[in-house]
Amino acid sequence: MSKARAGGGRRPQGARRGGAGAGGRNPVGGAADDELDEFDEGERDSLIDVPGGVRLQKVLAAAGLGSRRHCEELIAEGRVEVDGEIVRRYGARVDPDHQVIRVDGLRIPSRQDLVYLALNKPAGVVTTMSDDRGRRTVSDLLGDREERLYHVGRLDYETEGLMLFTNDGDLAHRLTHPRYGVPKTYLADVPGPVERDLGRRLLAGIELDDGMASADKFRVVERAGSRALVEITLHEGRKHIVRRLLAAAGYPVTRLVRTQVGPVSLGNLRPGASRALTTAEIGKLYAAVDL
Numbered sequence: 001m002s003k004a005r006a007g008g009g010r011r012p013q014g015a016r017r018g019g020a021g022a023g024g025r026n027p028v029g030g031a032a033d034d035e036l037d038e039f040d041e042g043e044r045d046s047l048i049d050v051p052g053g054v055r056l057q058k059v060l061a062a063a064g065l066g067s068r069r070h071c072e073e074l075i076a077e078g079r080v081e082v083d084g085e086i087v088r089r090y091g092a093r094v095d096p097d098h099q100v101i102r103v104d105g106l107r108i109p110s111r112q113d114l115v116y117l118a119l120n121k122p123a124g125v126v127t128t129m130s131d132d133r134g135r136r137t138v139s140d141l142l143g144d145r146e147e148r149l150y151h152v153g154r155l156d157y158e159t160e161g162l163m164l165f166t167n168d169g170d171l172a173h174r175l176t177h178p179r180y181g182v183p184k185t186y187l188a189d190v191p192g193p194v195e196r197d198l199g200r201r202l203l204a205g206i207e208l209d210d211g212m213a214s215a216d217k218f219r220v221v222e223r224a225g226s227r228a229l230v231e232i233t234l235h236e237g238r239k240h241i242v243r244r245l246l247a248a249a250g251y252p253v254t255r256l257v258r259t260q261v262g263p264v265s266l267g268n269l270r271p272g273a274s275r276a277l278t279t280a281e282i283g284k285l286y287a288a289v290d291l
Helices: 056-062 068-076 138-142 169-176 198-204 241-248 279-288
Strands: 080-082 101-103 116-121 150-152 160-166 184-191 206-208 211-213 217-224 227-234 255-261 274-276
Touching: 056 068, 056 080, 056 101, 116 138, 116 279, 138 160, 150 169, 160 169, 169 279, 184 241, 198 206, 198 217, 206 241, 211 241, 227 241
Parallel strands: 160 255
Antiparallel strands: 080 101, 116 160, 116 274, 150 160, 184 227, 184 255, 206 211, 217 227
16 A cells, blocks of 8 residues: 655645644544534535544544554545545544445555454364364464454465454455455475476366366575475365365375465464454455455
């Protein structure tokens, strides 16, 4: 997401602060919430303020877009939409739980009760929140949390890498639904040397016991004697699909790591650790599934 220019950011012509004045502050350090904003008719949009709603710049700041002053600059530059309409009023009151707010075309996570996490799952961890056999689970890695989290897709017991968790049920459902075809990228250790036509065969499709399967992208990352490291991207989520596809092509996988889900990358997140997704990552996930 591009950043607004640094500095003071001009208010739209005709705008002025009222109420508490320039020095007014609320308990969390922002502009006083009872300030009034007045605009010339040419600066006013048709968005109807929500009675008892939250000021737009406060919602943006709470979503991680920056300070309230920076969020006011975003509004002044016409980069903020509420329910599809560009809003230029700092004092516009919105309902962050029900209205869709976008910045630079990307939806922001405006509900404060929603959680979006990335986890680097190690091998030997079960992709469940509990296990009656006493095995280590992803819940053990995430720790005690009040929210009921959904995992976005699964990784088998020995597969490592990126998993996403959220209590945003609509987003989680769409990310795993075949209709949206969200791509997932993996690194796989396979026997070498790798034949030159392997990529062509994988992209063309290979018949498995439950139907055809194919890769969206494929490349050889590293060749090391009798072993090779390959990267494969596909958008479907059948069980063990990467291992089965490569095995059917004659290259059984000895180690598998998922490195990317849609726009979210594993990066340098250490095994067993988790992190909150950025506002930009969440916005790109929304966009990937037409939300």
